[in-house]
Amino acid sequence: MHAIQETHIEIGSAGNQPVHFASDCTPGDWQMAQVSFKTHFQTADNVRVIVTANNEGVNPGVENPAVVGVVAAVNTTDFTLLGRNSDCAEGNAGFYYMAVEELGHPPPGERVDLRLGILQQRSFSRDCQPGDRNVWSPSFSSPLPSGERAALVTGCNLNVRSYNLPAVGMSRNLDVNGFQLAARNSAACLPLPGDSGESAFYYVAGIEGPTPPRDRFWIDSGVVEPKSFAASCMSFKDVGSHWASWEVYFSRPFLSPPVVLLTGKDVGAAVVGLAQDVTTHGFTLTGFNSDCGPGSAQFYWVAIGCGSGCG
Numbered sequence: 001m002h003a004i005q006e007t008h009i010e011i012g013s014a015g016n017q018p019v020h021f022a023s024d025c026t027p028g029d030w031q032m033a034q035v036s037f038k039t040h041f042q043t044a045d046n047v048r049v050i051v052t053a054n055n056e057g058v059n060p061g062v063e064n065p066a067v068v069g070v071v072a073a074v075n076t077t078d079f080t081l082l083g084r085n086s087d088c089a090e091g092n093a094g095f096y097y098m099a100v101e102e103l104g105h106p107p108p109g110e111r112v113d114l115r116l117g118i119l120q121q122r123s124f125s126r127d128c129q130p131g132d133r134n135v136w137s138p139s140f141s142s143p144l145p146s147g148e149r150a151a152l153v154t155g156c157n158l159n160v161r162s163y164n165l166p167a168v169g170m171s172r173n174l175d176v177n178g179f180q181l182a183a184r185n186s187a188a189c190l191p192l193p194g195d196s197g198e199s200a201f202y203y204v205a206g207i208e209g210p211t212p213p214r215d216r217f218w219i220d221s222g223v224v225e226p227k228s229f230a231a232s233c234m235s236f237k238d239v240g241s242h243w244a245s246w247e248v249y250f251s252r253p254f255l256s257p258p259v260v261l262l263t264g265k266d267v268g269a270a271v272v273g274l275a276q277d278v279t280t281h282g283f284t285l286t287g288f289n290s291d292c293g294p295g296s297a298q299f300y301w302v303a304i305g306c307g308s309g310c311g
Helices: none
Strands: 007-013 019-021 030-036 047-054 067-072 078-085 091-102 111-124 133-136 149-156 167-172 180-185 197-209 217-223 227-229 243-249 259-265 271-276 282-289 295-306
Touching (some): 019 030, 019 078, 047 078, 047 149, 047 217, 047 295, 067 091, 111 180, 197 259, 259 282, 271 295
Parallel strands (some): 067 259, 149 271
Antiparallel strands (some): 007 091, 047 091, 067 078, 111 197, 217 295, 243 282
């Protein structure tokens, strides 16, 4: 865990144009791009990359589907970004990214100005059924400066009273005052026919700039080991489950439960991450395979909140 002033953070958009994705489980539902960092990081193994799909550059009237981001081949200068459409509709999407390297000393380049938040739980119906989507419109506590901004989101089970389903979050219409979070349930396999499930969301929005951060945030980050996943909504004894979980412990306790962001690492499957039961000491990282094929996956995680000297 390090203070934000001792952490190299880069925020940006992955490319200048949105990419077209075919509908779920059809040819073209996976797309790939190479993203170059604006400044070099020190050690590739210590860089954690978080991505969230967005609607930047998507023309009005064109579908902006719920695309799951996966990160692969992270280097000190760039990374490979893969996206897979979990949606039954085809459409166009771009991506925001945040790359984090804990250094223990002041980083090169620009500082970042962050806004953190939690969006309360809402109910979702089954995948591709009426009611499988929700929209929140959070406003920032104070406006972000003008420039290249990003908003990253991750589903969680805060105040969830029932099944915590794997909702895929999309950042839309980001401006200096706030953004729109559109989320869609990626699972057709709710526990019983007719049941609904719930999800809440963490978000981190920010911008790089010459102004030091107003808040004394601390950051902890890491990566979990690979696990195997069955195809979405399938479970067999000789294959495994479409769900898997990891117990994550922070290197030091936060003063209050932090905001946690997740992104799948490597290419085996498009697994949706949920940050569950977040405390000052750690959390449960739960993954659901939204993909129509089996595969393996691991996750990057980044926790941001109040640590020693914060307040």
